[in-house]
Amino acid sequence: MGSTLEKPPTRKRRPVWQLVGLVMINLFLAFAALALGMCIPSYFRSVSPLVLEAAAKDTPTLLSQAEGQLQAGRPGPAGSLLQTWKRTTGNKIPTGLASRQQALLEENPLYRWSGGPAPFYEQFLRQAPYLREDEPAVIPTLLPGENRIELAAFLSQSSNQNVQLILKTRTLGGWQRFYPVYSTSGQPLEATILATALLEQSSALPDGIRSPILKNMADALQGDLSAVTQLESSYIALLTIGRRATWLQFQELVRSLENPEQLFMIAQAIQESPDRLPLIMSAVFNLRSPEGLIQYLGQHKERGWEGLEVALALGQGAMEALLQFDKPVYDPPGLWEALPEKIRQNQHAFKQFAETWPVLAIGARAAAFALCGFFLVAILRVIIFKGQARPDHQRRVLINLDSIVGGVLVMMLVWILIEPGLLDFQPNEQGTLQIQLAQILPDSQDLQSPTDSTTMIDQVTILILLLFFIIQLLVFIFCLLKIAEVRRQRHAARVKLHLLDNEENLFDLGLYVGLGGTVASLILVVLNVVDASLMAAYASTLFGIIFVAVLKVGFLRPYRRLLILEKNDSQKDK
Structure with missing residues (x-):
């Protein structure tokens, strides 16, 4: 038996x-x-600063770029690079470079307003009756009436038809934030129009900005009020930049942009913090296109500006790597300082x-x-x-x-x-980035030029998927332990079969946990508590189905079959 x-x-x-x-x-x-x-x-x-440091190896630095600008006789752009280097590194500007910059300004006094060789602008500066050294930016230079008369007279002789079209917009009315040029407070608008015409005369307006602006001008002159509103937005953006940039800074920055949306974003950044202009100028010198930079700053906000400063301090390669990684710079927690110095130093070997x-x-x-x-x-x-x-x-x-x-x-x-x-x-903001130009002029009304920037936070989705996987794995192991517990019991096969039947609801626990995870995730997404894709929510139920199927088909069913055969053999022996 x-x-x-x-x-x-x-x-x-x-x-x-x-x-x-x-x-x-x-x-x-x-x-x-x-x-x-x-x-x-x-x-x-x-992204770790050490990784950016590795990417910046053997690439141009701010100092080398500033030296190149001084070599070309452009103290204005060189000044932006040197200011950024001083701000981001905390070091003093090298005496040699500062002396060369000062020497260029003394040899060419007009460079204080132009920033470097600029034939058209310098021709205007030589005739301008009022030049203030404490306000060398473009718009403040054009605000005095005599200066505007001189520049308008110079531009009126241009054979460029686009320049003439721009000058005609001085006759327009119907502005929402500007006072008309013909009014007693129309100086800012006329200065902006003249600056825009001079950009076109200098071939500094890129096609992506010139075409929509000229179209809006033509439509506005035909009486289209919506075109006036759109044109006004472009003028406000140019005014914001021109109020704080010298001519070469103004020209180089506008020339680097590709569309009006980028123009609005740059203007908004300068309006919010005027001291960012040197940072923006330095970033422009290190990038072929500002598109990646604008998207990066729009997505990461203040942490993006902090990352920009870190990358600019290291060099051009770090700037490119920062945008390629598309992450803010790593901010170590307090316990990082408590780690052994050896470990922190060894990170250099793996950067x-x-x-x-x-x-x-x-x-x-x-x-x-x-x-x-x-x-x-x-x-x-x-x-x-x-x-x-x-x-x-x-x-x-x-x-x-x-x-x-x-x-x-x-x-x-x-x-x-x-x-x-x-x-x-962060709460789900529907991936929409609003460009606010409301405060560029005093007492102005709200204006929004929205650009959609859908942000997929893949890291959050991955974390949630990993969490659901771990939970289901723990439930799976618990069920296997219960099977092993029944297996170790010193009872007859029929008793073990009854014990397994008693645990049937436990073996379905993965399904219950999966459904609960899906419902909880959907509630959190709807309430904007987390920003993750619906795939992460439904994955909880999927993991439950997979783990329960593996448990029952791969472990429970073979063991039950073994017990059934053993029970049958026992009955035959009896």
């Missing part, structure tokens, strides 16, 4: 000295993996690796942290199971799973500690 009882597995414990040795080895390996991970300067939602292969670097760092968790779980296993003999197949599966879960949990914990911004979820 066959026995219906299972023999308990035999256990053989290791000596204490072996257990201590295993604990020490795993502890050493855990710390080694943790130290390796800490030495790789890669982050999910930010080139993190810059060249950013995805691989993040993967390597995550793997190192996960290995740390793997070895820590191994320590717990040694302490709890005290070196038991090699387990059966079911037990080996559980050991592999708890090692994976432990590694992932330690990886997430460590990463959150070193990158607290990983969990900074």
